[in-house]
C-alpha cells in the first residue's frame with residue numbers, strides 16, 4: 069500500500085524564502101510515496117525505501133543533485149547544509165544598516181541636546197540678570213515674569229469650617245452685602261479682589277506688575293497667586309467661618325479650593341443686568357481710584373464674567389448649592405433677603421441649603 073509523505077519539511081526558513089522566488093521557480097509540493105509493505109528482501113517498511121513505480125516521478129532524487137534541480141531545490145540544499153541564503157543575507161544586511169543608522173542618529177541627538185542646553189543656559193543667565201528671579205522658580209506670562217507660587221508649600225486645610233462663596237457680576241453688590249453679612253453673622257469677609265489689590269500695592273511684592281496687568285485687562289489673575297493670598301488670610305484670621313467674596317472665578321479654581329482648603333457650604337449669587345452693573349461701576353469709578361472702573365475694563369470684565377465665572381454659578385445651581393438674589397433692588401431690600409438666608413443657614417442640615425424663598429431676579 070502506498071502512502072504519500074511530504075518531502076518538504078516545513079521550517080521557518082523555507083517559508084521565509086518562498087515568496088522571494090519567482091513564481092515559475094517555486095516548487096509544487098512533491099510527495100515521496102513510500103510503502104508500508106515489507107521490502108523485497110523481507111525487511112520492515114522504511115521511509116527511505118521508495119517504491120520503484122514512483123521513484124522516477126519524484127521531484128527530488130534524494131541526496132544526488134541533478135541538472136534539472138530548481139532554484140527552490142538549491143535553496144533547500146543551502147538550508148540543509150547551513151549555508152547562507154539570500155533572505156538571511158538580506159536580513160543581516162538590514163540589521164547592520166539599522167545599527168549604523170541608530171548609532172549615527174543618537175550621536176546627532178546628543179549634539180542637538182547639548183546645543184539646546186547651551187542656549188537654555190544662556191537664556192536663564194539673561195533672565196536672572198534682567199529680573200533677579202531665578203528662571204527655575206519663576207514663570208513668564210503675557211511678557212511678565214513672576215515667582216512660581218506653590219500652594220503645597222504652605223498647606224492649609226480647614227476642618228469643621230463654613231465657607232460661603234459670594235458671586236455675581238462686577239458691581240452686583242458682592243462687597244457691599246458681604247460686609248454687612250459678615251458683621252451680623254460673625255463671618256470673616258475675604259474679598260479676593262481686595263486681597264489682590266493689597267498685594268499689588270505691597271512694597272516689594274513680586275506680583276505687583278502681574279496683578280496690575282490682569283486687573284486692568286479684566287482677566288483672572290493666575291490661581292496660584294489668589295489661592296495663596298486667600299489661604300494666608302484665612303490662617304491669619306484664626307476663624308473657621310468665611311464669606312469668600314468674588315471667588316472662585318473659574319470652575320477649576322472652585323474645585324481646587326474645595327479640595328485643598330474646605331468644601332463650600334453655600335453659594336450666594338447676586339444678580340443684576342449689565343446696564344445696572346455698568347452704571348454702578350462707572351459711578352464707583354468716580355471715587356474708587358480702581359484701575360478697572362473705566363468703560364474699557366468694565367466691558368472686558370463683563371466678558372470674563374460670562375465666559376469664565378457664570379459657569380461656576382451654573383455648576384453650583386445644578387449641585388443645588390446656590391441661591392440667587394435679585395440685586396438690582398435697593399441695598400436694604402437685597403440685604404433683607406440675604407440675611408433671611410444666613411439666619412436659616414446655621415439651623416439647616418449641613419448638606420442642604422436653607423429653604424428660603426427669594427424673589428427671582430428681573431431678566
Ligand SMILES: Nc1ncnc2c1ncn2[C@@H]1O[C@H](COP(=O)(O)OP(=O)(O)O)[C@@H](O)[C@H]1O
Nearest residue numbers: 238239240241242243244348352395397398399
Ligand atoms: N443694591 C444696590 N443699589 C445701588 N447701588 C449699589 C447696590 N449695591 C452696591 N451698590 C454700589 O455699587 C457699586 C458696586 O458695589 P460693590 O459692592 O462694590 O460690588 P461688587 O463687589 O460686586 O463689585 C458700589 O459703589 C456700591 O456702593
Ligand SMILES: O=c1ccn([C@@H]2O[C@H](COP(=O)(O)OP(=O)(O)O)[C@@H](O)[C@H]2O)c(=O)[nH]1
Nearest residue numbers: 238239260261282283286287288289314315
Ligand atoms: O478671584 C479673583 C478675584 C478677582 N480677580 C481680579 O480682580 C478684579 C476685580 O475683582 P473684584 O471682585 O474686586 O471686583 P468685581 O469685578 O467683582 O467688581 C477682577 O476683574 C479680576 O481681574 C481675580 O483675578 N481673581
